[in-house]
Amino acid sequence: MTSAVKPILIAGGGLSSLLFARSLQRSKLPYVVFERDASIVYRAQGYRLRLSSDGLNAIEEVLGEDFQDFYDQCGKTGGAGFSAIDPLSGETLGGQHNSVASEALTSRENRIVGCARGDMRKMFMEGCEDNIRWSHHVTGYELTDDGVRAVFKDGTKSEEGSLLVAGDGIKSEVAKQVSGGRLKVFDLGARGIHGQAPTTAFKGLGEGVFRLVDESRPEGKVFLITNVRAGDMDNPGIEFGWTMGGSPGVIHAPNDDFQIIGKAAADIAKSLSASWHPRVKPLFDNMIESEAAFWKITCSSPDGVPEWPNVPRVTLIGDAVHSMTPAGGNGANTAVRDSALLGKLLADAGGFKEGLTDEYEKKMRVYATEEVKKSYAMASQQFGVQIDATTPTL
Structure with a gap:
């Protein structure tokens, strides 16, 4: 046997x-x-x-x-790379400012394919x-x-x-x-916040993958990446996500507890983007506060x-x-x-x-x-x- x-x-x-x-x-x-x-x-x-x-x-x-x-359940976005937006002026940057666009993102059918974790x-x-x-x-x-x-x-x-x-x-x-x-695993000191908002908050961006970088703060950079899929844009029942990050020392979670989710993280994201242009402000003004979450940047x-x-x-x-x-x-x-x-x-x-x-x-x-x-x-x-x-x- x-x-x-x-x-x-x-x-x-x-x-x-x-x-x-x-x-x-x-x-x-x-x-x-x-x-x-x-x-x-x-x-x-x-x-x-x-x-x-x-x-x-x-x-x-x-x-x-x-x-x-x-x-079929993955989102597909057009475009070959990042579009850079100045978060303070709301302008789409071109030329030397838009070197990030050279980073190819497409994977199938000349589309950028993504899926929520x-x-x-x-x-x-x-x-x-x-x-x-x-x-x-x-x-x-x-x-x-x-x-x-x-x-x-x-x-x-x-x-x-x-x-x-x-x-x-x-x-x-x-x-x-x-x-x-x-x-x-090394803790690199940089921190971030994930956020969600209804599709209507992203109307001002258009379709594509966008990177925003705010270098106006003396303590360091604040950046944001988001993906806007045209196929879902007119469905208010769908939420798009964005990821905000900061150089070491810029983003601090209450009591250094980066497992906190909700309003505490949402309030910090709103504070860091308070001076940003009306083209991008709806991402924060209309965010689903309960979905906001902190994250740490680590690396092997x-x-x-x-x-x-x-x-x-x-x-x-x-x-x-x-x-x-x-x-x-x-x-x-x-x-x-x-x-x-x-x-x-x-x-x-x-x-x-x-x-x-x-x-x-x-x-x-x-x-x-x-x-x-x-x-x-x-x-x-x-x-x-x-x-x-x-x-x-x-």
């Missing part, structure tokens, strides 16, 4: 974990997801994500015949619901003779699995354990993903292994590439086998290191951040 196949254990219920779970579901490999939150709507989901060609290709590889439904999580989770264990915070692991167990915050342990894959974000304790402390080492002695039954995906700044929109697209790569290796092997995670990590390090370096370089230029010997880690 053969023993049952041990499930693959997944720590975290974010984008990379859920897409990885979909890959296992499609391959008919047993798995279980452990997520610390109580439900998918437990906390604010953050901003809209721009999907690159690499990101879309990875998602399509995993979703297969279900990809078209996903793609919360919507992506819901779509990736379809069909996986019965395999998710909510309110299970993974804080480490324990290797067994021929498997692995996840260790939870309350001291209990999971069933024995064949493999533990941690996709539980920048504060992953599994990442610290498996890498022997080699993986570090700008040298890229470090090497550590491979632990065959434990590996990492997404922000747990390569945290990136929002500059360039590389983070989520690299995370879904991890999900597709590791999922394919497991599908081809029919489940866990020796050497599989080593092969995955070697391939992942190549593209992820390239993306981390690009993300840090762009953030240094745009936000004035820098990693040195004094930069704190999370």
